[in-house]
Amino acid sequence: MVQRSDSIIVGIVSRFMVPLIQLFALYVIAHGHYSPGGGFQGGALLGASVLLLRLTVGEQPSNLVFHKKYGTPMSGFGVFIYAAVGVAAMIGGGVYLDYANLPIAGMEPAALRSLGILLVETGVGIGVMATMIAIFDDLAKGDFHD
């Protein structure tokens, strides 16, 4: 049973913070090659930013950012990206999840493996974000007051 916060300050500050949190989350995912971070951390930040909106501005406005019905499908899609990268490596002639054999022409194996890590981290990020939101939406029972 989640109720929208009635405070104007809470609403405005959270709306101001959410884009910054999401930008930092994308940075954490994309910069995982060079600094601490990666798919799990960035996905948790992305999910937390949407949950902050759910708690402060209510369900209808936060559905514009991430609609309720996409939670569970997107979490499956994140895992699918990960598994599909592994299968793509098999199509390219390697073993499962061997990114050096991804079927992309004109790239050396080291660059391909770097790209494979980024793709996989993206999948993990999408999966973690969508799972957090899906669990919250299931637990909150949809009793938002707008």
Add this chain to the structure above:
Amino acid sequence: MKLLSYILLLTFGILLIYAANKLPTRGHPDNPINRDTSLAGTPAASAHYIRNAEKEMHTPNVVTTILADYRGYDTLGETTVIFCAGIVVFLILRRQRDGSKV
């Protein structure tokens, strides 16, 4: 009964502190985990990762290379576990909500 718990607590506490004092120094090159070859004589994985991670995948962060590439299966499993958690909550709670339509 309470006395017994305290005795057990104290015993295990002393045991753990005693054992922790005998742990090898962290990061010492002679530790079994940091050696080039394992005790069985086979090449050790950690030394290979640290030497070749940058060269093999142009990624300076060794943690990321181990998480996503060398140990890719493990991370795939972790992601699947998170997905399963979401699916289980979906299956248990969503069905109840449909039954008792508000």
